[in-house]
Amino acid sequence: MRFDVFTLFPRMFDSPFAESIIHRAIKAGLIEIHTHDIRAYATDKHRTTDDYPFGGGTGMVMKPEPIFAAVESVLGVPLPPDVPIILMTPSGRTFNHALAQALAQHQRIALICGHYEGVDERVREHLCTDAISIGDYVLTGGELAAMVVIDAVARLVPGVLPPEATQDESHASGLLEYPQYTRPAEFRGWRVPEVLLSGNHAAIARWRREQAEARTRARQAQLQHTAPAPAAQLKVE
Numbered sequence: 298m299r300f301d302v303f304t305l306f307p308r309m310f311d312s313p314f315a316e317s318i319i320h321r322a323i324k325a326g327l328i329e330i331h332t333h334d335i336r337a338y339a340t341d342k343h344r345t346t347d348d349y350p351f352g353g354g355t356g357m358v359m360k361p362e363p364i365f366a367a368v369e370s371v372l373g374v375p376l377p378p379d380v381p382i383i384l385m386t387p388s389g390r391t392f393n394h395a396l397a398q399a400l401a402q403h404q405r406i407a408l409i410c411g412h413y414e415g416v417d418e419r420v421r422e423h424l425c426t427d428a429i430s431i432g433d434y435v436l437t438g439g440e441l442a443a444m445v446v447i448d449a450v451a452r453l454v455p456g457v458l459p460p461e462a463t464q465d466e467s468h469a470s471g472l473l474e475y476p477q478y479t480r481p482a483e484f485r486g487w488r489v490p491e492v493l494l495s496g497n498h499a500a501i502a503r504w505r506r507e508q509a510e511a512r513t514r515a516r517q518a519q520l521q522h523t524a525p526a527p528a529a530q531l532k533v534e
């Protein structure tokens with residue numbers, strides 16, 4: 298699976314993917330992450346990638362021309378219909394495990410990282426096929442968000458992890474994960490639940506199921522008590 302990331306800060310992507318599971322997956326040829334510097338596609342003398350917002354207001358807006366040029370140059374024209382082109386923005390739809398699973402079905406994904414006050418809306422309307430937020434908070438740019446999406450999708454690519462690793466985990470089964478313990482059986486006076494030391498596999502499976510259900514219920518109750526912010530407080534990008 299191939300990820301193409303369009304960003305003003307390609308070096309931000311170097312170290313997170315130079316470690317651990319994703320690094321191994323890249324070395325094994327299971328995934329490719331290509332970063333593309335949007336600035337390299339700006340054509341003026343100063344390589345300008347942002348400009349003042351029409352209508353006034355604070356901050357700068359990313360210009361459409363270098364972004365279109367970068368994406369069209371890398372993906373080709375006409376744009377391949379089977380490659381999602383995703384804008385990372387706090388006003389996108391919220392990322393979750395189901396969306397990670399859907400994205401993992403594709404051979405190739407393009408991610409565009411917004412920065413500053415936002416991206417000219419024509420990028421979202423006429424270039425992107427989707428817009429994704431990783432949560433209801435505003436980051437300084439879409440880079441960290443793109444890394445989160447890449448990490449969550451890449452680990453679902455066949456071969457990156459053993460198949461059983463992605464079956465039991467939180468969100469995949471609709472249940473949150475049960476608590477896990479390792480040695481020592483007692484640490485600072487806190488003992489591991491006795492059932493886990495019992496060797497009784499049926500009892501362990503039952504306990505894990507109950508724990509997962511209890512956690513899921515507690516989390517759902519918490520979500521219900523999180524009142525949405527009044528519309529007036531929501532920043533509209």
Ligand code: ADE
Nearest residue numbers: 385386387430431436442
């Ligand atoms: N850019 C800034 N904040 C973001 C968020 N929460 N999700 C995706 N992209 C972003």
